[in-house]
Each structure stands twice: as structure tokens, then as C-alpha cells.
Amino acid sequence: MRTMGGFYLLLHRLMGRSRAFSGTGSVWSIWAGNGRGGVLNAATGGHTGPFDAELARKLKLGSWAERHGLVGDDGRPLQMMVTRIKKTVEVRTAKQVGGHLPSVRVTNTADTSFTHYLRTDPFVAEWAADVLTEAITDAEENARAVVVRLGGGSAAAVPDQVREQAAGGELDTLACACTDIEHAPGGGRCRQSFLACFGCPNALVMERHLPALLALAEALRGDLQRRDAAQWTARYGATWQILTRDILPRFSPAQRAAAQERQPHLMLDLLEAPAQW
Structure with missing residues (x-):
């Protein structure tokens, strides 16, 4: 007042x-x-x-x-009543534009038009339900379309055939996919440890890798409790930074929660190059 x-x-x-x-x-x-x-x-x-x-x-x-x-x-x-006439005009206008509320706005906002004039009309209600369904579907598809190219590479530059192979699990390493294992950045077939994947431009992360990525983060966190901090940082610090700052934040809380239930067991020994190599 x-x-x-x-x-x-x-x-x-x-x-x-x-x-x-x-x-x-x-x-x-x-x-x-x-x-x-x-x-x-x-x-x-x-x-x-x-x-x-x-x-x-x-x-x-x-x-x-x-x-x-x-x-x-x-x-x-x-x-x-005047309000009844206005409602009739609003509904008729909405039907003429296929129920598209932004196009109906003449004297009111879209929210006001829907709340006070259009929400009881079956045609407009059906349109609103379709729009909401499409929005949810688009949001889900966009969320699931997370593709992270590591090592400074561009995800858009990955050929469609390679992307399909990665999506099908044919190119999996420990916690990501390798788009070209025969041509490592240093030349020749890659024989580096899995730790090197997180800084390699051939590495590709998709939603299917999320359970392994979460398991890796948990394994690294557990190893920190058993190891000297300086030693742990020297060995896993760069991997931890990329994992927790560049990769995991790209996925939604719902995606991470779903992947949490499907975590595999990862041994940190696998991160190092196999002894026979």
C-alpha cells in the first residue's frame, strides 16, 4: 500500500x-x-x-x-455478455491459426488468453497437450544427444558411420569410445593407457558411457582416501578435472540418476597400461 x-x-x-x-x-x-x-x-x-x-x-x-x-x-x-463474445472470438481465432497461442495474442498475453478464454475449449486443450508433449520429447532428445569430443576435437567432425559405431558400443574403451584407434595422435596404433583417452582428440563420450564414467569417478574418489594426496594428484588429477568439470556436467541430473543404478565395477589397475604391453 x-x-x-x-x-x-x-x-x-x-x-x-x-x-x-x-x-x-x-x-x-x-x-x-x-x-x-x-x-x-x-x-x-x-x-x-x-x-x-x-x-x-x-x-x-x-x-x-x-x-x-x-x-x-x-x-x-x-x-x-461481452466476456462471452470475447471468448468466442478468442476460440475462433485460435482455431484459425491451428491453436498456436502466440498468434492469438491481440488484447491479452498468451497466458491470459489460455487461462480465461481458451482452456475449456477441447480444440485448444488438445493443441496445448500436443505442444507440451512435443516440448518434453524435444527436451529429452536434446538431453540424450550429449556427445563430448575430448582433447579439443569437434564432435561435429565425427563421421556419421563412426558415430553410429560408437553409439552401438563397437568402439568402447574403458569409459568412452575411440574413433580411430589405428591412428593415435603420436602416430600408429594407440598403445597408451586408458588415462590418455581423457586428453585424446580421438575420444568420444556419449550417454551410454555415463555408467562407466560415474563408476570411474567413484573409484578415483575412493582411491584418494587410500593414497597420498600429492601422489594421487600427480597420477589422476588431470583425469579428475576433465571428468568432473568437462564431462559429467553435460548430463542432466535425471540421466546421472538413471546411470547410477547401472554402474559397472571398474578397477583402477585398468587405467594403467597393461604390463604385457
Whole structure:
């Protein structure tokens, strides 16, 4: 009440629930009580926009509806109001543009149009459900499309055939995929330890590698508890930084939670080059 427009905002908040019943386009919406007002506005639970009713009386909309024999779905005489006309126009406009709410916006925001005029219309409700489904599907597909190229390489430069092989698990190493094991950065077939994968431009990480990556992070964390910190940092520090800062944050909490249940058991000995090499 001490700010500009505070009284208006107070009324707007107090009458919000009543507007949801009456469907009025104005701020002012009241409950008409159990008397004559409640009977006249039974369809809205007794709530009404008094200024809408006043405007309707001045325009003599009731008489116009009676002369034209307008009736509702229940067969009874239709109570014609400005808000009803506006709702009809909003619904018709929404249908003409295929239910696309942003295109319907003329006098209201998309939220207001849907909340007060369109949400009860089956056509618009079906469109809204389709949009929500598409949005969720797109978000899920984008989340699952995480592809990380390590060592400064570009994921977009990976050929489609190689990407498909990696997605199918044909190119897996310990916790990622190798796009070209025959041509290591130093030349020839790669014979480096699995630790080298996390700094190699041939390394590719996809969602299917997430369980192994989480298992690796857990194994490294456990090893830190048993080893001298300086020794651990010298051996695994760079791998830990790449893993926890560059790779795991790319995946959503839901993806990480799902992968947590499928973690394999990884022995840190596998990170080092096999003795027979």
C-alpha cells in the first residue's frame, strides 16, 4: 500500500480466484452471493464481473440474444455478455491459426488468453497437450544427444558411420569410445593407457558411457582416501578435472540418476597400461 499501484495490485490479487470463475476480462470480479445474483450467475458459481454486466446492459446484449433466439448447449436462452463474445472470438481465432497461442495474442498475453478464454475449449486443450508433449520429447532428445569430443576435437567432425559405431558400443574403451584407434595422435596404433583417452582428440563420450564414467569417478574418489594426496594428484588429477568439470556436467541430473543404478565395477589397475604391453 506504500507503492505506486499498490492498491490496484492488492485488488488484482484478492480477486484472482473470482476471475478464474467468472472469466471476466477486467480486474474487478466479485461473488454475487446466494440471492438473485447467485441464480443469474449459477454457471460461474455465483461469480461475476460487474462492469461486464453493466456494459452488457448498456449494449442491450440480452435483448439482442433473445431476438435472435440464441440458446446454449443446454437448450436454455443464452445469457449474452461481452466476456462471452470475447471468448468466442478468442476460440475462433485460435482455431484459425491451428491453436498456436502466440498468434492469438491481440488484447491479452498468451497466458491470459489460455487461462480465461481458451482452456475449456477441447480444440485448444488438445493443441496445448500436443505442444507440451512435443516440448518434453524435444527436451529429452536434446538431453540424450550429449556427445563430448575430448582433447579439443569437434564432435561435429565425427563421421556419421563412426558415430553410429560408437553409439552401438563397437568402439568402447574403458569409459568412452575411440574413433580411430589405428591412428593415435603420436602416430600408429594407440598403445597408451586408458588415462590418455581423457586428453585424446580421438575420444568420444556419449550417454551410454555415463555408467562407466560415474563408476570411474567413484573409484578415483575412493582411491584418494587410500593414497597420498600429492601422489594421487600427480597420477589422476588431470583425469579428475576433465571428468568432473568437462564431462559429467553435460548430463542432466535425471540421466546421472538413471546411470547410477547401472554402474559397472571398474578397477583402477585398468587405467594403467597393461604390463604385457
